[in-house]
Amino acid sequence: MIITKKSYTFEVSPQSVDFNCQITLSSLTDLLLTAAQYNAEENGFGLRKLNNNGLSWVLLRLALEIDYFPLQYETVYIETWIEGVGRASTTRNFCIRNKEMQIIGYAASTWAMIDHQTRRAQDLFTLDNIGDFASEETVPIDKPIKLSERRGVLTDVFSAKYSHIDINRHVNTMRYVEWISNGFSPEHYSRKSVKRFDVNFMSEILFGEEVKVYKTEEAGDTYLFEILHNDKPSCRARLIFRSEK
Amino acid sequence: MIITKKSYTFEVSPQSVDFNCQITLSSLTDLLLTAAQYNAEENGFGLRKLNNNGLSWVLLRLALEIDYFPLQYETVYIETWIEGVGRASTTRNFCIRNKEMQIIGYAASTWAMIDHQTRRAQDLFTLDNIGDFASEETVPIDKPIKLSERRGVLTDVFSAKYSHIDINRHVNTMRYVEWISNGFSPEHYSRKSVKRFDVNFMSEILFGEEVKVYKTEEAGDTYLFEILHNDKPSCRARLIFRSEK
Structure with a gap:
């Protein structure tokens, strides 16, 4: 079993904050999706590989709970892993930590794989060994x-x-x-x-x-x-x- | 004379590209402004310091020339420095390099400093030693x-x-x-x-x-x-x- 759980480090850029100097919900979502893409790439089923086969990931659902929105220039650590894989969708979870490495939030997401031409969902088990990445590790927030x-x-x-x-x-x-x-x-x-x-x-x-x-x-x-x-x-x-x- | 010219490294994030997989003009502008803010911070007249004194930088003009727009996941190096400083405005230049460190573009920008309350331009020479950062080094494109x-x-x-x-x-x-x-x-x-x-x-x-x-x-x-x-x-x-x- 290969479980590739990894933490990605981001700095809250000046352009990703709102008038309060806090990262916006959309920029935080961007960091989650960027971490997801990096992790998928490293695990061998990233967008680049999928695109070569005429496929793409699409986000179906996302849930996020957060204690506070980090400020400009703060470091944010986003750890991400796959919880489960079914034919139609896969669940990817996230743990968000602040610069002191304290947990400040969690997120859970559900994804499908579509064919670029037909826009229809494809069987996830056609991806090599994606099932091996299912860690069954949940996050302590309600599902999306x-x-x-x-x-x-x-x-x-x-x-x-x-x-x-x-x-x-x-x-x-x-x-x-x-x-x-x-x-x-x-x-x-x-x-x-x-x-x-x-x-x-x-x-x-x-x-x-x-x-x-x-x-x-x-x-x-x-x-x-x-x-x-x-x-x-x-x-x-x-x-x-x-x-x- | 203190001339602090520095190069900042960015990776073109998945969310900053358009349907062509190329960085958008707005995301490239974001990288230029982020490099400018990092450099101003390091030189001691960044937004954080200005904000503490009720001041802020505002961009007046920008000119950019570029050979091509880098793709998702590519590394981009943005070197930035101050060309000149006057009472009313300062000129900051940029050199953009691709992952092979080849120059692919230049930019030039003009900035003023405003008072947060009155929104009026302030004398730049009230900033400690900002004049020492004027390198007189131009970029080979027309001014904005x-x-x-x-x-x-x-x-x-x-x-x-x-x-x-x-x-x-x-x-x-x-x-x-x-x-x-x-x-x-x-x-x-x-x-x-x-x-x-x-x-x-x-x-x-x-x-x-x-x-x-x-x-x-x-x-x-x-x-x-x-x-x-x-x-x-x-x-x-x-x-x-x-x-x-």
Whole structure:
């Protein structure tokens, strides 16, 4: 059994922080996905190898819980490993540590492998020995939840542009997180910070499609988001804030 | 005389590339600004020190010429130094090298120092010994040009949101570059790449202000952009493309 669990070191760059000097939720998500890609590369099933075979990874769900958002120039350690592998999806977990190596958060993610042409999910067991990487090691947070339809109030409408599109030729995960984060004002972020974030991806958004962002406020400082493309659901998210900063 | 010229090493992260797998103009600009901030910190007049005194750096103009845009996972070396220092502004230059240490581009930038409260420019000679860092070493590209008013065709309208705002509580440079880059389709970027980029910043955009992006096409694969906030000019830019990819 080959279990390749590894920690990647990042510095919070000046461009990845918000007006509070804290890393943004989208930049933190970026670090998680970058660690995931590095780890997949090292284990032999990274994007570069998949792309050579006309395949790609797509993120289905992500859950993140964090005590606080590190500041500009701080060092962040992100440890990542595969928990389990099924035919249709694989679970990858994360442990986030601060510069003193104290655990400040955890994340869990679910991924599928798609064919670049057909955009359809492929059997993960066609990848050499990916099953050997399943460590069964969980994280002490709830699994990424499945969010149901909740249209709410329309907060933004625009079209998907060049800067939103990644190498899969669909909207990049970071952009969704930015669009969701934009549901709140700087004043809101001065008083509150995200303690848990869940996101589900249902269908990809392509260049030029119309994007609509809907928001619903619930009790307990909880907000639900739904993002549509050409009136079809693409992404749902839930943010739970803590009040004390 | 203390001349602190230094090279900073970056890896092109998976999230900083476009659908072509090439670093985007905004992510490359981010690397230049990050190198500038690191170098200013090391020389004793970084943002952290300025912020402690209620001051901040603001970018006035930038010019970039590049042979090609490095790919995902490639190493990029950015060397930066101060060319000259005046009362009102300072010129910082950049040399960009690829993984083989070959020069693939140059950039030049002009900066002012503002007071955080009044938002007015401050005398740079009030900074300890900043003049000693002026190396007089130029770069072999034209200086950042001053762009004149050219309203053109309205291509985008939206309001400035949380994810656009940086620690100066105004729209971050990267966001302007993204908005300008969005003036073209992926199909355009499949055929052409930017060989020279000039940008001028005239006034800051604050949270909630209405942003309008105007574009003008000129001969020689040249495009001019003007970005307005609440109908006041904020930013002008010029992009010159090369056809061969």
